Amino acid sequence: MSPTPDSQRVWPVHIEVRVSANATARFDTIRNAIYNYxxxxxxxLYLPSTLQGWDEIPLLASSVDRVYASESQSCPSPxxxxQQVDLQIHVYQPSDSDAFEELASGSGRGDGEEVMAASVCELPSLGWEGLWESLIYSDDIKSKLLDYIYATVVFSDADVDFNIVSWNRMVLLHGPPGTGKTSxxxxxxxxxxxRLADRYPHSRLLEINSHSLFSKWFSESGKLVQKLFSTVMDMVEDEETFVVVLIDEVESLTAARAGAMAGTEPSDAxxxxxxxxxxxxxxxxxxxxLVMSTSNLAKAIDSAFVDRxxxxxxxxxxxxxxxxEILRTCLSELVTKGIIDDVEVPNLTQAQLYERISTFPHNGTGISLEANGPPRQDSHFVGEAKERSKQVALRLLTIAEKCRGQGMSGRSLRRLPVLAHARYIGTLSMLAPRLTNGTHGTKMKPRSGYPQDARGSPTKVEVWLDAMERVVDGQAVERNRLEH
Structure with missing residues (x-):
């Protein structure tokens, strides 16, 4: 039987509906209203995108903060x-970002040796909203991980014989520091x-501090591990709770095991x-x-752990x-917050198009497309804004190439705007006080001493691009000094 062509296939599309803290409507009522809307x-539906217009429905306006069309599994088109969409609507209410607890480990000898062994966070967390979208990788890492989880759920639901088809529910992320593995x-x-809220009403993330699993007392370290995981097993006993265990910098454990086998570390390791x-x-x-682990030193990870x-x-x-894309999202955020003057920062596809045609003197219509050419004269303001947007894209591509040449990590890239401001831009005019809470839309009272109509003076994007490029050039010099 021939496969169904893409033009006739039905694709599952995930719609994430964030409910406000003061909502009173039932989740199934909200879900039905979103479906009808x-x-x-x-x-x-354009993927990904934030949907608009739902706030004209009274029920949704009083209960919902955001409606987001996230992605469609394996769908080739944005x-x-x-008629080709199978709506998967997920309604959720994030908990406070500070809702976490710490689990301490100790030797039990009354010597005061207490170390924070792990932290537990209730999910979904308000503090991690938008984190998934902010992570940008060259390949489809995020979808690959999501597809893996869905596969384990399908196999578990089908009661596949674990002795015949086996999986460990373990993921290992490794690579250079600062690439966003923990994030x-x-x-x-x-x-x-x-995504699993219908199946598991409660979710928790337990982050293990690998270094805390070693005790100064001989033979105590193994007991600390058992004590910690007995807490994990207690959480997992509740079948309505989904638990993610994160072991960060797992090489600190597996390297110790390798050293112990070589006789350079005590057998307690x-x-x-x-x-x-x-x-x-x-x-x-x-x-x-689900068990997730990260490592900056792949060669130090023990083969027994890797095999699992x-x-x-x-x-x-x-x-x-x-x-x-990382730098574009940084600039767009500063534009949204009024730090940079209003300008459209083109997406990668548009920027690459500008780059391709900028090498030609004309595009066949008599309109200059050179990188430093004059703005279009027809529809003056629109043409000028479009030309400026193009120049921003070309300049940002140049800066991106410099960053790539230096091997900058995602963590370093997201620091560039702060360093650019601190070193080359200086103090901005005082911005207007925030009168609304962007998370829930509730009114906030402005701080005393600030006029209600105060306005900041945003800086031109060209100034920021100059400053960011100077930071990148300066860091190249400093890295060269460090290496030599």
Missing amino acids: ITSSFSH SLPL LCRALSQKLSI LRVVNALLTQLDKLKHRKNV ADIIQYVDLPPREAIY
């Missing part, structure tokens, strides 16, 4: 006609808590890793748990295309 208001784990946890592997083997039989990972994913430094 989408099916009656749209002919196509735009889908509604990706947190973002994936947040995403899963939203070997016990702690063996205990960890034993506890992980117990967790794999639970349907409501279903997915081993390398997270590389961003290429020029990903760097452009």
Whole structure:
């Protein structure tokens, strides 16, 4: 039987509906209202996009903060006609970002040796809203991880014989520092808590501090691991709670095991890793748990740990295309907040188009397309804004190439606007006080001493581009000094 062509396929599209803190409507009522709103208001859905117009419905206006069309699994097109869409509507209410607790470990000898062994965060968390969208990679890492989780859920629901088809529910992310491995784990946890809310009403992320699993007392370290994972098992016992266990910098454990086997570390280090592997083997039989780990030193990871990972994913430094998107989102955020004057920063596809045609003196219509050419004279203001937007895109591509040449990480890239301001722009005019809470839309009283109509003086985007490029050039000099 021939496969169904893409033009006739029905694609699942995930719609994430964030409910406000003061909402009183039932989630199923909100879900039905969102379904009716989408099916009656749209002919196509663009992915990803924030949907507009729902606030004209009184029920949704009083209960909902945001409606977001996230993505469609394996769909090749960013735009889908509604008749080809299978709406997957996820209604959720994020918890306060400070809603976490710390789990302490100790030797039990009464010597005061207490170390924070792990932190537990309730999901979805308000503090991690937007984290998933902010992470930009060169390949489809995020979709690959999501597809893996969906596969484990399907196999678990079908009661596949674990002795015949086995999976460990473990993911290992490795790569250079600053590439967003830990952030990706947190973002994936947040995403899963939203997508699996119908199945698991509660979700938690437990982040393990690997260094805390070693005790100064001989033979105590293995007991600390067992004590910690007994807490994890207690959480997993509640079948309505989805638990994500994150082991950050796992090489600190596996490197210790390698050293112990070589005779350079005490045998207690070997016990702690063996205990960890034993506890992980117990967790794999639970349907409501996922173990994620990160490492900056792949060569130091023990083969026994690596062998247990279903997915081993390398997270590389961003290429020029990903760097452009990271810097674009930074500039767009500053435009939105009024720090940079109003300008459209083109997306990567548009920027690459500008780059291709900028090498030609004319495009066949008599309109100059040179990078430094004059703005269009027809429809003066619109043409001038478009020309300026093009110049911003070309300049940002140049900066992205410089960043790639230096091997800058995502963490370093997102610091550029702050460093640019601190070093080359100076103090901005005082911005207007925030009169609304952007998260829930509730009114806030302005601080005393500030007029209600105060306005800041945003800086031109060209000034920011100059400053950011100077920071990149300066960092190249400093890195060269550090290396030599």
